[in-house]
Amino acid sequence: MSHRAALLLLSCLAFMPLRVGAQTLYVASLRSQSASGLVGSLYTVNLATGTATFAAPLRLNGVKPVGVTGLAVHPATSALYGITSSVSPNSPRSLVAIDAASGDTAVIGEMATEGSDIAFDASGTLYVWLPSRRQVAMVNINTAAITPLGSPGTADTSSGLAIDARGVAFVISGGAVGTIDTVDLRTGAIRTGPRLTGAPFPAAINSMTFSPSGLLLAVNSNAGVPALTRLVAINTATGAVSAIGTLPDDSDASTFAPASRDIGQVLGTMSGRTLALLALILGSVIAVAGMMLVKVVRR
Numbered sequence: 001m002s003h004r005a006a007l008l009l010l011s012c013l014a015f016m017p018l019r020v021g022a023q024t025l026y027v028a029s030l031r032s033q034s035a036s037g038l039v040g041s042l043y044t045v046n047l048a049t050g051t052a053t054f055a056a057p058l059r060l061n062g063v064k065p066v067g068v069t070g071l072a073v074h075p076a077t078s079a080l081y082g083i084t085s086s087v088s089p090n091s092p093r094s095l096v097a098i099d100a101a102s103g104d105t106a107v108i109g110e111m112a113t114e115g116s117d118i119a120f121d122a123s124g125t126l127y128v129w130l131p132s133r134r135q136v137a138m139v140n141i142n143t144a145a146i147t148p149l150g151s152p153g154t155a156d157t158s159s160g161l162a163i164d165a166r167g168v169a170f171v172i173s174g175g176a177v178g179t180i181d182t183v184d185l186r187t188g189a190i191r192t193g194p195r196l197t198g199a200p201f202p203a204a205i206n207s208m209t210f211s212p213s214g215l216l217l218a219v220n221s222n223a224g225v226p227a228l229t230r231l232v233a234i235n236t237a238t239g240a241v242s243a244i245g246t247l248p249d250d251s252d253a254s255t256f257a258p259a260s261r262d263i264g265q266v267l268g269t270m271s272g273r274t275l276a277l278l279a280l281i282l283g284s285v286i287a288v289a290g291m292m293l294v295k296v297v298r299r
Contacts, residue, residue, distance in 0.1 A: 023212045026100060027052060027219065027231075028253040030067035030085055039065040039089055042103050043248060047211070050231050050245010056103030058082075064090040066105055068098075069158075070118040070207060071255035072126060074141070078258050081108075081141065083115050083128065085252070095144035100257055109144025113137075116158035117207045117253070121167055121185065129161040129171055134190070136161070136169065136183050150188020160208030160218050170236060172196070172205040176220055180239050194239035200230045206252045208234070217244070219251050226250050 025045040040058035045051070060066050067088035072081050080098045082105070084091055093115075095108045115128035118139065126139040128146060134153035137146040159172040169183040173192070176199035182191045199205070203223035210216055216234045220241070221227045226249040233242050 023256045023258060025209075025211070025217070026055070026071060026080075026255055026257055027247055027251045028058060028068040028071055028082065029248055029250045030069065030087060030252045040067045041248070042098070042100065043251070045231060045245075045247070045254075047244070050247075052245075052247050052251075054248075056101070058098065058103045058105050060090050060096075060105050060107065062102070062104045066090050066096065067252075068096070068105075069116060069252045070128070070161075071098075071209075071253040072118040072120050073255055073257045074124055074126075075120055075122055076124050080255070080257055081118065081126065082253065083111065083118055086114050095139060095141070108141065111139070111144050112146055113148075115139075115146075117161040119161045119163045119169070119209070121163050121169075122165070127161065127163065127169065127185065129159055131156050131158045134173070136171070136185065136188055148188070149185070150190075153190070157204055158206065160205045162208035162210050162216060164210050164216075164236075165214060170208065170216065172208070172218075175202065175204050176241070177202045180234060180236060194237070196234070196239045196241055199232060199241040200243050201228065205234075207254045209255045211256060217254065219247060219254055221252070227252075 027043045027045055029041045042055045042058055043052040044055050058066050058068055067085045068082040069085040070083040080100050082096045082098050084094045086092050091107045094110045097106045113130050116131045118128045120126050126141050128137050128139050130137055132155045134156045135148050137148040139146050156173055157175045161171050163169045169185050171181050171183055173179050173181050176196055179195050180193045182193055199220050201220050201222040204221045206219040206221050208218040216236055218232050218234055220230045220232045229247040229251040231244040231247050
């Protein structure tokens with residue numbers, strides 16, 4: 001090993017990144033469950049337990065609270081976008097950009113028609129579901145202008161929208177006892193799918209998102225005030241719904257987004273045996289690099 005290589009190895013070990021990336025499920029509520037009392041909250045969800053943890057209050061320009069009904073992450077930039085509900089006390093029916101760490105929210109523009117959920121396809125095109133028109137539309141992420149696809153249908157209940165890795169879009173018709181349908185994103189044509197069965201609440205599916213592994217997750221609601229909500233998984237082939245965990249009241253939006261965790265948090269999730277093995281490996285590598293550096297310096 002050369003002098004330069006040994007120094008490089010030691011430098012890499014000494015200045016290892018203190019943060020590591022991960023895909024985290026985020027959920028947003030229309031009303032707050034935090035001590036701040038603000039309308040709208042952002043949560044992270046542990047999929048293993050279904051437990052939600054408060055992350056930040058959703059505040060317009062860091063001050064005014066907003067209620068978010070749809071979340072989506074741009075596949076290339078990882079920027080987090082949302083749409084506000086018509087019941088939001090500030091900037092209702094708008095496309096917004098959200099800082100997941102702080103909850104700070106910036107309005108991009110007001111949408112001509114209220115949407116119930118949003119989703120990006122792999123190319124970075126944003127789509128919104130318009131329940132009042134039972135229609136999908138493209139959204140300009142710079143202006144919030146919408147372009148409906150196909151012909152409008154009969155108004156339906158608010159529904160989730162999700163797009164899988166193949167580019168197939170899924171929506172729910174008729175609430176949590178309705179059907180899980182597919183939408184052709186070229187023409188806007190809707191194809192009726194299997195009927196949903198097994199949802200904890202029959203009223204509504206507020207939002208949907210695909211996990212990195214391809215599992216369709218959704219927020220199931222009883223549509224009350226406040227609304228009781230559950231995190232559920234939906235089998236797109238059969239329509240079977242299975243409960244995962246209880247979400248904060250009024251949860252109404254969900255998406256997976258890259259999240260950074262301190263290395264200490266990551267190590268805290270490892271078993272004692274794994275930590276001991278990791279320490280042994282790192283110690284051995286550092287010892288070897290140190291000995292090689294000493295030999296190089298003595299020459």
